[in-house]
Amino acid sequence: MINLKIALILGILVPFHAVYAQKQPVDYVNPFIGASTSVAKAGDGAGLGKTFPGAATPFGLVQLSPNTITGGDNGSGYSYEHTTIEGFAFTQMSGIGWYGDLGNFLVMPATGPLKTFSGKENSKEKGYRSPYDKSSEKAGAGYYTVTLSDDHIRAEATAAPHSGILRFTYPAGKQSRIQIDLARRVGGTSTEQYVEVVNEHTIRGWMKCTPEGGGWGDGDGKPDYTVYFYAEMSKPLKKYGVWTADIPKGTKRKRQDVTSDAYQDIVKNSKVLYGIKKMQGKHLGFFSEFETRKDEQVLLKAGISFVSMEGAEKNLQTEIRKFNFDEVHQQAKTLWAEALNKVKVSGGTEDEKTIFYTALYHTMIDPRCYTDVDGCYVGGDQKIHQTHKFVKRTIFSGWDVYRSQFPLQNIINPTVVNDMVNSLVELADESGQHYLERWEFLNAYSGCMNGNPAVCVMADAYNKGIRKFDIEKGYTFAKNTCEKFGNGHVGHSFQISETLEHAYSEWCLSQLANSLGKKEDAGIYLGRSKSYKNIFDTTQHWFRPKEKNGAWSPWPKDGILTMGYGCTESNPYQQGWFVPQDVKGLAALLGGSESMAAKLESFFEKTPQSMKWNDYYNHANEPVHLAPFMFNKLGKPYLTQKWVSEICRRAYRNSVEGLVGNEDVGQMSAWYVLSASGLHPSCPGESRFEIFSPVFDKIEIQTDSHFAKGKIFTITAHHNSIQNRYIQSAKLNGKDYNKCYIDFAQIIDGDQLELFMGPEPNMSWGTSI
Numbered sequence: 008m009i010n011l012k013i014a015l016i017l018g019i020l021v022p023f024h025a026v027y028a029q030k031q032p033v034d035y036v037n038p039f040i041g042a043s044t045s046v047a048k049a050g051d052g053a054g055l056g057k058t059f060p061g062a063a064t065p066f067g068l069v070q071l072s073p074n075t076i077t078g079g080d081n082g083s084g085y086s087y088e089h090t091t092i093e094g095f096a097f098t099q100m101s102g103i104g105w106y107g108d109l110g111n112f113l114v115m116p117a118t119g120p121l122k123t124f125s126g127k128e129n130s131k132e133k134g135y136r137s138p139y140d141k142s143s144e145k146a147g148a149g150y151y152t153v154t155l156s157d158d159h160i161r162a163e164a165t166a167a168p169h170s171g172i173l174r175f176t177y178p179a180g181k182q183s184r185i186q187i188d189l190a191r192r193v194g195g196t197s198t199e200q201y202v203e204v205v206n207e208h209t210i211r212g213w214m215k216c217t218p219e220g221g222g223w224g225d226g227d228g229k230p231d232y233t234v235y236f237y238a239e240m241s242k243p244l245k246k247y248g249v250w251t252a253d254i255p256k257g258t259k260r261k262r263q264d265v266t267s268d269a270y271q272d273i274v275k276n277s278k279v280l281y282g283i284k285k286m287q288g289k290h291l292g293f294f295s296e297f298e299t300r301k302d303e304q305v306l307l308k309a310g311i312s313f314v315s316m317e318g319a320e321k322n323l324q325t326e327i328r329k330f331n332f333d334e335v336h337q338q339a340k341t342l343w344a345e346a347l348n349k350v351k352v353s354g355g356t357e358d359e360k361t362i363f364y365t366a367l368y369h370t371m372i373d374p375r376c377y378t379d380v381d382g383c384y385v386g387g388d389q390k391i392h393q394t395h396k397f398v399k400r401t402i403f404s405g406w407d408v409y410r411s412q413f414p415l416q417n418i419i420n421p422t423v424v425n426d427m428v429n430s431l432v433e434l435a436d437e438s439g440q441h442y443l444e445r446w447e448f449l450n451a452y453s454g455c456m457n458g459n460p461a462v463c464v465m466a467d468a469y470n471k472g473i474r475k476f477d478i479e480k481g482y483t484f485a486k487n488t489c490e491k492f493g494n495g496h497v498g499h500s501f502q503i504s505e506t507l508e509h510a511y512s513e514w515c516l517s518q519l520a521n522s523l524g525k526k527e528d529a530g531i532y533l534g535r536s537k538s539y540k541n542i543f544d545t546t547q548h549w550f551r552p553k554e555k556n557g558a559w560s561p562w563p564k565d566g567i568l569t570m571g572y573g574c575t576e577s578n579p580y581q582q583g584w585f586v587p588q589d590v591k592g593l594a595a596l597l598g599g600s601e602s603m604a605a606k607l608e609s610f611f612e613k614t615p616q617s618m619k620w621n622d623y624y625n626h627a628n629e630p631v632h633l634a635p636f637m638f639n640k641l642g643k644p645y646l647t648q649k650w651v652s653e654i655c656r657r658a659y660r661n662s663v664e665g666l667v668g669n670e671d672v673g674q675m676s677a678w679y680v681l682s683a684s685g686l687h688p689s690c691p692g693e694s695r696f697e698i699f700s701p702v703f704d705k706i707e708i709q710t711d712s713h714f715a716k717g718k719i720f721t722i723t724a725h726h727n728s729i730q731n732r733y734i735q736s737a738k739l740n741g742k743d744y745n746k747c748y749i750d751f752a753q754i755i756d757g758d759q760l761e762l763f764m765g766p767e768p769n770m771s772w773g774t775s776i
Contacts (some may be wrong), residue, residue, distance in 0.1 A: 032347035035364035036148040041666035047471040048664055051188050055664035059083040059099045060146040062166040062656040064339050065346040065371040069311050070099040071171035073165040074110050082107025084193040087663045091128045091136045097171050101372045102670025108222035110193030111214055111234040116175040117184045118158040123250040124274040133178035165336040169322035172308040174332040178297035195221020196265045202293050203285040207243045211316045221261035224706045228453035229619045237319035238309035241330045242297045248281040252290035281760050314593050318379040318436040325380045346371055354704025358661040363683055366676035373672045374427045387438030387450050397429040402689025403447040404672035410632045411677035413464050414688050421473045421714040428468055429476045431461050435484040442488040457575050458508030459488045465514035467691045471751050489516050494538040502552035503573035507585045510539040514588035515692040539586055543596050550583045568622045570770030578632045587633050587690035590640040603640040611650050618658040619667050626658045635690035636697045644747035645768035648700040651682050652732045654700050685722050698749025700732045710755045718757025724764055731764040749772030
């Protein structure tokens, strides 16, 4: 912005709004951060952020986004480096590894002859996919636009919580079209579909998605859901129809099957049936053809439900009654503005603010709403339930999100946390499983990853006053979970990871039991939380897996750097630091606090500058995410200050490759939001939050008025800069403060924390542990 004083001297006329307008948090959101699955650019098989750039609302059921690919380890359905778009889907997953899912109700505008198959990007026959003008591609909070090159069609997307609207601007043409691939699904196909013409502007129907059609984990994630839709088009249905592919009985239909040339040939040769009013089949699509004037706009709006067609209709009619794209876009932006204004930062660079607010935005995609506007949802028993006591939520990436994502939401969105705990408890009850799933997806017990993270989230929430759920039922299921999977059992396939993760979750259960007055249980699970010691090999001075007969597993050539040696997605060197519940106990095994701090510092020092996937501090994956905060508990808080600052600077950027690893359903971004604020737990489940160097000069966090007092917690960092990253002294509410941690109660009470920064460590500040 031009300086007003200089402008007046130069006689420059400056509009009033240009002088006083200031970018708001919502204006900083860049949905392209992390929007790549490229293995080549990541430097490892896990890929990069795997976010999607399309339109969504905070924790909404609908995500309306471009899709560039159907298969592979590509959970978002989109990767920035792809040069063609298949269409615009109304549901997406964000930041997940494994084989993805959703990507349903794929809408594509087109001109010319109808093509019934998507084709492949580098094939001569591209099908209905289209190249696009990369320079035209833009996205913001609640909005996406791009121009499709072949047909010269501009596409725009925006969303409401349960619905979305697309606006297509066409060239003049005799055969323009909107076509909808009802079978399309990320990582596979829906196995059965139904479509019905309701009136001259409206269709409705459903798409059934089962493990036989791949999807989540290529079917191993046990996905079993039905997406219902109710869609209206601004252009009347005059020349319309259905295409149907004759899928032979017994045909395999997982990701590798449906993307094969043979399967694509079947779809390519689909029957095209004009004027069909309703149809059910294994592979259907719907289309409407019409003439267009130059720059004529045609809109499609649709309500989505996982309950019923009637629910989808009610969702649409409640949220988007008119074909007013700009109004819906403004409403979506307003919802994001309200959500993002819960945390305000000042100072820092424009890039740092973009990284911060985009990260905050990404933490509010999931756990998404699974409930219709009338409170109906599909339960774990596959029956329809209705409640207004909580919002049923889904996509709980437990092993990832208990570390940072839920601790952040405990402060700024405790109602969402309360909803998620209710949802997990009700799922355990309705399904008859009676234990808490670790990675829940649309009611599926996928069993993905390890540990018992739902226990940790429940305990952390309860001990922070988030308690509007059936705690007796919840505690019973939490205990069942630890008994079924915890360290009371042996024979884990990834023994180091399993043992350490279960030790922590059993510590969390002991804290919950203690809060509920269940003293005997508290003692039992506190004892079991020490079980990590059972796999510490004093001859190798580190953790080591054992064989079923109790003997140590053979020591590998690369020792503790051996990826997968008793560990999930990590090596023993990385996983071995995960004893957040007993840092003193771990220090004793490692020769004392000084020895442990030296070993931990060496672990960080060996990390490559890029912080991409590596054998040391691997920020690209979650097992190490709490390690930087351990220095505070070892009496060396200046090292937490140093390394958190380094991670924020080196592992996050304002670019498509701006996340060094999978976004993991909010976890990677939540780590940054908290860490850039100078605040993060070292052990979720306890009320202590560590204090260290923030990225910004001032951070204001709006606490909740239902679960807290609705006050603003403020952190002010005086003389803050990249050079001045060490805390010299601190004040809390105006009084000298010499602790490197603060209690959760002080945060939600709206206390005022001041940090005085300098270029060199103050070895004496905050050393009281």
